[in-house]
Amino acid sequence: MPDEASSGQVLEGRAMVPGTAQGDVLCLDEALSFWGGLDPETGRIIDRHHPQVGQSVVGRVLVMPSGRGSSSASSALCEAVRVGTGPVAIVMAEPDEIIALGAVVADELYGRLVPVVVLAEGMDRLHTGVRCTVSDQTVIAYSDNRS
Amino acid sequence: MTLSLSERDTERLVGSEGPALALAMRVVTRVADAMEANRLLDVVGAHIDSCLFTGMAALDFADRLADDGARVSVPTTLNVSSLDLLHPELSLGDPEERRLALRLMERFEEMGCRPTWTCAPYQLEERPAFGEHVAWAESNAIVFANSVLGARTHRYGDFIDLCCAVTGRAPAAGLHLDPNRLATVVVRIEGVSEDLLNRDVLYPVVGGLLGPLAGKAVPVLVGLPARVSEDRLKALGAAAAATGSVGMFHVVGSTPEAPTLEAALGGRPAGTEIRVGPDEIRTARDRLSTTSDVGLRTVSLGTPHYSVAQMGRLVELLGDRRVHEQVAVYASTGRDVLHEVELRGWADRLTAAGVQLVTDTCTYFTSIIEDTSRTTMTDSAKWAYYAPGNLGVEVVFGSVEDCVESAVAGQVVRDEGLWANA
Numbered sequence: 001m002p003d004e005a006s007s008g009q010v011l012e013g014r015a016m017v018p019g020t021a022q023g024d025v026l027c028l029d030e031a032l033s034f035w036g037g038l039d040p041e042t043g044r045i046i047d048r049h050h051p052q053v054g055q056s057v058v059g060r061v062l063v064m065p066s067g068r069g070s071s072s073a074s075s076a077l078c079e080a081v082r083v084g085t086g087p088v089a090i091v092m093a094e095p096d097e098i099i100a101l102g103a104v105v106a107d108e109l110y111g112r113l114v115p116v117v118v119l120a121e122g123m124d125r126l127h128t129g130v131r132c133t134v135s136d137q138t139v140i141a142y143s144d145n146r147s
Numbered sequence: 148m149t150l151s152l153s154e155r156d157t158e159r160l161v162g163s164e165g166p167a168l169a170l171a172m173r174v175v176t177r178v179a180d181a182m183e184a185n186r187l188l189d190v191v192g193a194h195i196d197s198c199l200f201t202g203m204a205a206l207d208f209a210d211r212l213a214d215d216g217a218r219v220s221v222p223t224t225l226n227v228s229s230l231d232l233l234h235p236e237l238s239l240g241d242p243e244e245r246r247l248a249l250r251l252m253e254r255f256e257e258m259g260c261r262p263t264w265t266c267a268p269y270q271l272e273e274r275p276a277f278g279e280h281v282a283w284a285e286s287n288a289i290v291f292a293n294s295v296l297g298a299r300t301h302r303y304g305d306f307i308d309l310c311c312a313v314t315g316r317a318p319a320a321g322l323h324l325d326p327n328r329l330a331t332v333v334v335r336i337e338g339v340s341e342d343l344l345n346r347d348v349l350y351p352v353v354g355g356l357l358g359p360l361a362g363k364a365v366p367v368l369v370g371l372p373a374r375v376s377e378d379r380l381k382a383l384g385a386a387a388a389a390t391g392s393v394g395m396f397h398v399v400g401s402t403p404e405a406p407t408l409e410a411a412l413g414g415r416p417a418g419t420e421i422r423v424g425p426d427e428i429r430t431a432r433d434r435l436s437t438t439s440d441v442g443l444r445t446v447s448l449g450t451p452h453y454s455v456a457q458m459g460r461l462v463e464l465l466g467d468r469r470v471h472e473q474v475a476v477y478a479s480t481g482r483d484v485l486h487e488v489e490l491r492g493w494a495d496r497l498t499a500a501g502v503q504l505v506t507d508t509c510t511y512f513t514s515i516i517e518d519t520s521r522t523t524m525t526d527s528a529k530w531a532y533y534a535p536g537n538l539g540v541e542v543v544f545g546s547v548e549d550c551v552e553s554a555v556a557g558q559v560v561r562d563e564g565l566w567a568n569a
Contacts, residue, residue: 016181017177031392035201036512036537037536040201046536048535048536068362068391068392070286070389071286071302071304071305072196072305073304074304074306075197075201075202075204075304075305075306076202078205078208078305078306079201079202079203079204081204082202082207083202094363096363096392097181097302097304097321098302098304100178101178101304101305102306104174104177104178104181105174105208108173108174109211116181
């Protein structure tokens, strides 16, 4: 798909944890607490109060308004990355240090970097299913109807 | 913004004091960068949540630091773990996981942490003073330290809690800094009956309402009675931190940085103002229950860990009654509180009445509850929020009075009048 790069929408934000990744978006309507909200065995959302309960974050670019809740969210994210059930990147509208921390430690322990980006604008471009790439502070969203 | 480091920070970062300090400094500085901090500051204490076994990653990290000889450099307390070491027979969990959880606990003790095993370190004799910087993890402890004690901690998560304890350093950012402690959201409680305002049960419900409203913002509550007790603020904060990301709140007339609304706002106008009345309170209370099944099997109390006063209230409510034979009642607390409860003779009375005391851990993530087929009742909004996802239980939220009456009756009984006339 040689035209993808040119058809992509470039969104600029702030890199909390710089790095590169690529994947399809899973967009959450509400903030998710990884601890108690995500099953690290399966990568599925288990928070029964969450609108996307049952969805899998595995290999996705996880897009959500913010992080939430427990201070174990960092180790829950790190554990999911260790097991291989984590997202490949996380894009949030608001900064969350506990999520950034989980990503930093997963990198320190396992050498697997999950970039974390904060986007003040353009979150509405990142619907579930949209393919995107993350490169430090830049998120490129490609069109939904890709071949 | 560039992070400037002290000479010693830099020395440690390059490994002059060994690999453990280098790793700890790397985590602190990478997170400081993520927070856009321009410097680090000294902390006088730490409270560690990483001692809860959440998977191999938790143990891998502790092993890495402990194997490299890491020691905490400031007084450090430990949060709940996944095991009750004083009552090991309660654990129904997988033996291999128990072994790993125990190993994790040992590694933290090796690194010089105090084996306090409580989510309520603010109930220990020594607690941070007003204005002191600390690095606390565990969302309910963080919100209590900031809001009720006036100590200063950002919302630290697993791993960095240990790194701050080892280095004695933390990012100068977030809730450590004056401007970020001021309220931006005003929540006015209006039209709620005097009766409900003076009941414990209102406070976790208000917290559960506050979490989603405030998100990460610092809210200030207006309209609650003056000098709300620490136990009520504890329940409020725990619920707000679990259901939102609240790291600090103010209650005008009760919390130390909010003698007045103007002080809590720092003289600025409120960004958002929200009014909360009896309807919203009732809705928030209903949201904490997942079932109408009155078939009660379990009652879980003590999330966060009960204080001495709360244990006393439980003793008083039970009187000379016993809990129903089909109901298991758990009351969780810290070892220090348990010691006091034993000295007062309450532990024997509670045990005789059929209450199982739980220490070191909490019943919403540890496999202790035997029968999850019917309803579990709790007086904790935090427990009600997390347990259905973690344990697959159906929950009914009620006051501690409701919980005790239900435990004795063997089925869910709630005082609906209190809410009908809210």
